Amino acid sequence: MPSLLSFTREELRDFLKNQGRPAYLGDQLCDWVYKKGVYDYAPMTNLSKAVREELPSLLPLSLPKVFRRQDAKDGTIKLLLEMEDGSKVETVLMRYDYGNAVCVSSEVGCSMGCAFCASGLLKKERGLTAAEMVGQVLSVQKILSETKERVSHVVIMGTGEPFDNYEEVMHFIRIINDPKCLEIGARHITVSTCGLIPQIERFGKEGLQVNLAISLHAATQEKRARLMPVAGFYPLDKLMPALKNYIEESGRRLTVEYILLKDVNDSLEDAKALADLLRGMLCYVNLIPFNPVCEKSFERSPQIRVRAFKDALLKRGINATVRKEFGTDIDAACGQLRAKENKK
Numbered sequence: 001m002p003s004l005l006s007f008t009r010e011e012l013r014d015f016l017k018n019q020g021r022p023a024y025l026g027d028q029l030c031d032w033v034y035k036k037g038v039y040d041y042a043p044m045t046n047l048s049k050a051v052r053e054e055l056p057s058l059l060p061l062s063l064p065k066v067f068r069r070q071d072a073k074d075g076t077i078k079l080l081l082e083m084e085d086g087s088k089v090e091t092v093l094m095r096y097d098y099g100n101a102v103c104v105s106s107e108v109g110c111s112m113g114c115a116f117c118a119s120g121l122l123k124k125e126r127g128l129t130a131a132e133m134v135g136q137v138l139s140v141q142k143i144l145s146e147t148k149e150r151v152s153h154v155v156i157m158g159t160g161e162p163f164d165n166y167e168e169v170m171h172f173i174r175i176i177n178d179p180k181c182l183e184i185g186a187r188h189i190t191v192s193t194c195g196l197i198p199q200i201e202r203f204g205k206e207g208l209q210v211n212l213a214i215s216l217h218a219a220t221q222e223k224r225a226r227l228m229p230v231a232g233f234y235p236l237d238k239l240m241p242a243l244k245n246y247i248e249e250s251g252r253r254l255t256v257e258y259i260l261l262k263d264v265n266d267s268l269e270d271a272k273a274l275a276d277l278l279r280g281m282l283c284y285v286n287l288i289p290f291n292p293v294c295e296k297s298f299e300r301s302p303q304i305r306v307r308a309f310k311d312a313l314l315k316r317g318i319n320a321t322v323r324k325e326f327g328t329d330i331d332a333a334c335g336q337l338r339a340k341e342n343k344k
């Protein structure tokens, strides 16, 4: 039977109707789960006892188990969540001045094989379902509810390539965006991709106000292919037109992610090449300080280089910011906690 977390309100009403139950039960359930934060049928007192007893088998409702929890001094919380089949995924809460963002994983492991990333240390086992992604957000919401706070932003930037699990990710977005469910504004949701062109094209046609981020990390095909195997399939000269087309179709500003790796892609030459590549595009560059992964030999760019890189972009009219770092005292680098747990 499908999880309650796998439905938007409309879908839930339809499902219940088809099961011979009243559609309004769907409204009541959405209200309990998403507005009142109750993740168990027993306390849902406006439902009859008989209904409460049959619901668990008709429509299972449970959150993933919190297998590990790490709290950083800056308020970042990293969860290692265990799904029903035993798979473990990482979910992170990051606290910005403008709100609470949850970083959601889209797959168990990842097959993209980026040279600098810890997630890829464990190959993809499967995609996560929409319900499992909703479960990640609710697991964080549950913690925030203790202090009467709420999840305001969702970034699909955890382990996995979201566009490699396109349908479930889109369904997940519709559920959390639903005003009767979590009601996270589309503009507060960001999907990050390593550059799967067919899905970028499809995403542009969805008519959503959701943000797209592209993990670029290099401004030339040669350099990018060395860091990201996906560039071998979807080269830069095909990717850039697809991104421009996406911006045109969606009217949305694109986020360009660029990890700064010492002596690899952080020179002024690199900054100039990046500025040339992006000139005229509605986008801004998010410079990411590399989060060292012990299994990888890359090093972080010194701060002074990061500064110079950013200034070089700004000087050429390209908008750029340096990404704020979270949880540096815990295993906050992408995939680190999960990889470590797996080694044990």
Ligand code: SAH
Pocket (backbone or CB within 6 Å): 112, 114, 116, 117, 118, 156, 157, 158, 159, 160, 161, 162, 192, 193, 194, 195, 213, 214, 215, 257, 259, 288, 289, 290, 291, 292, 293, 333, 334
């Ligand atoms: N597969 C998607 C989303 C997951 S990765 C993508 O590639 O965009 C999310 C972001 O974290 C990507 O920009 C990725 O390149 C970056 N990242 C991966 N490992 C990192 C590390 N060790 N330090 C900093 N950023 C990293």
